[in-house]
Amino acid sequence: MQELDRNIQPHTYPIDKIDFIQAKKKVLANGIPLYYLNAGDQDVIKIDFIFEAGTKYQNYPLIATTTNSLLSEGTKSYTSAQIAEKLDFYGAFLQKSTDRDSASVTIYSLSKHFCNVSEILEEIIKYPTFPQKELDNYLLKQKQRFIVDSSKVKTMAQRKFTNVTFGEKHPYGSTAKLEDFENVKQKQLLGFFNRLYSVNNLKIVLSGKIDNNIISIIENKFSDNWNNSIKVEIDTEISNNIADKVILVEKKDAVQSAIRIGKLLFNKLHPDYFGMTVLNTVFGGYFGSRLMTNIREDKGYTYGIGSGIVSLKDAGFFTIVSEVGSDVCRNALDEIYIELEKIKVEIIEEDELNTVKNYMLGEIIRTFDGPFAMSDSFIALLEYDLSYDYITKYIETIKNIKAEELNKLANKYFNKADFLEVVAGKY
């Protein structure tokens, strides 16, 4: 047998083509777009109801999340306990989530129980009643969770960063306060629901083992005009002057400090978005990134550090996130700024850039691994009314972008003077 040379990596093959199954579209009689993605070999189904009803649409704190959370806590025909009992009996998993732009209800169900599950789903989506008793219990629990969260340096830094970056009055910049829990009224939830959980403000996405039978169940239940209100768009113009760019939120006994450094940027519709995503990956977007290599793998200041571009419907921002030993916090900050400067001054070497490009292409393949991952990727496009062409263009940019272009982007967007630095804990 030929001697094995373990010093040499086996022959590698480029990633030239990424195959994935695309969602198909059907429009219900009432105008709701229904997207479906038939994939996977297991008899399971995921259904997402996505409303443009995120926190930016609320006139008072906590209303968007509370409305979304209480959808399943009592409806026209069922009590909260009955809904829980039925969903559990059919082995279904219900998830509700609210972000700044949208609010969604997601159900995971075995195909064989989907018909029964859809009965409950219809009640949750169309006829929630927001009982006062359930609201009181929910607020009691959430308030305690909020207090526990508020004692974490990570949460402290994240809230402060959000408040200051957008301004506390901006729909993207406000965060809840303890006293807000006393002021949530049932009437406000009903108002928010009637205004935003309407036929005109909803998209439905089905994925998994989807056949005509499943589609017709949805058509039968969700084709009428149960709520016809039209959403009024809100103003998300940012006019925010940040006076103080270095902020310490003190916590005296903290053994680690949470760091958030960042700035307003743009969302995924901007022409520089793809390039900045590549630049961000080099800088702090994967395990082999410069931030991880320097601050974790060389200095050992942290368990983890990373950076990312957060895309919102009407804005976007860039942030660097870490929790570092309080005793080495200043050193970690210094190193972050050294890396920020370095990526502006030095052109990224070919070898490093190739690693990043291939890593990113691998990540794209991973986002299409299995029916539910495919549907999540599709939903990320849907939110911005983008087609699959967007992914094709993204792949092309990753493959073709040059180090010189990335250098220009770094010099355009990575100026230290524009960055906000928040540290929660102690130096």
Added chain:
Amino acid sequence: MIKFDRFELDNGLKVIIHKDKTTPIVAINIVYNVGARDEMPEKTGFAHLFEHLMFGGSVNIPSYDTPLQKIGGSNNAFTNNDITNYYLTLPKQNIETGFWLESDRMLSLAFSPKSLEVQRSVVIEEFKQRYLNQPYGDVYLLLRPLAYKHHPYQWATIGKEISHIENATLKDVKDFFYKHYAPNNAVLVVAGDVETSEIRILADKWFGGIQKRNIAKRNLPIEPKQTEARKLTVKRDVPFDAIYKAFHMCAKTHPDYYATDLVSDILSNGNSSRLYQRLVKEKQLFSEINAYIMGSVDAGLFIFSGKLIDGVKMEDAENAIQNEINLIKSEVVSNEELNKLKNKVESALRFSEITALNKAMNLAFAELIGDANNVNKEIDNYLAVTPEEINKVANDIFREENSSTLYYLRINN
């Protein structure tokens, strides 16, 4: 049903292949039969620190991560009290790089002093981030030594204390490697659009030449039967009081395991469960409460954990838990309630079989502790449980003298 092929190399490495044509990704999972339970009491946290060092370069390859990222791969690992598990996913055309990397670090490590120094700091920061700098973060550092007095489950994977990690030497690291890392102490699983014949060739080529090592038979102290209730009260800077109650239960391979798991489901799986409906919604004693089993290979723990609503007395909270315990001991559960939980278990198992990586992990762990095919018997094992068995295990486990209770109080109380 997860179908698979299985073979063993001459050096004792077990290899399992699961073919899944629907995914563009191949998952490779290697589980080593070593965890925090294999550590010495004065050198805890070692299995986990060692997991970090497995990424610090192997005997012929200076960096593990870089060549993998270069071909679009991604990887991670975890350590628990029983096992150390390494996994990676990569585009299928580059699968051989995975074999190259994993086989070289099974062969031997670089044992670089720099890597030890840095990972020592990283793990200490992890200790702080996850256990010291979080509200309620040290609960398991307290509860484990209360419940276990002899078995090594008395320490958490991260270790008893930071000094154990600070004092680790390169010699300790080398000894640990040769004691536990070997083809005959591991299971390799490949899942994805692959052929068994192709994996057989790759496994022979890359792992076949690694020598079998002497692995001492595991001989851990057995935890004697607990004969009196244990209680511990601590005060911490947290916003709300909390209670944790642990009962000793059977091992994962014991026939009662499935009934015990269903007891925890009846109490706290889902919003319709007893604890949530009665203690959170009706009586409003807890902001959150859970009952769960640790799922460990050796005899484990059945744990209740609850955070009290502000103003609720600890005594009332504890009595409420006790009432639920009394109820499940005295009244046989109805078929309807049990069927609900069985449906839920079936559904959870189905959803755990969606991705190639999950399937690979499930197969590897099942093979390591017995037989990979047990993943396909799980559902029947749960479905076979009767209401009478539920009642029996509840009575076996929930005895006052079998309990360890941690009262975790806020400082200003």
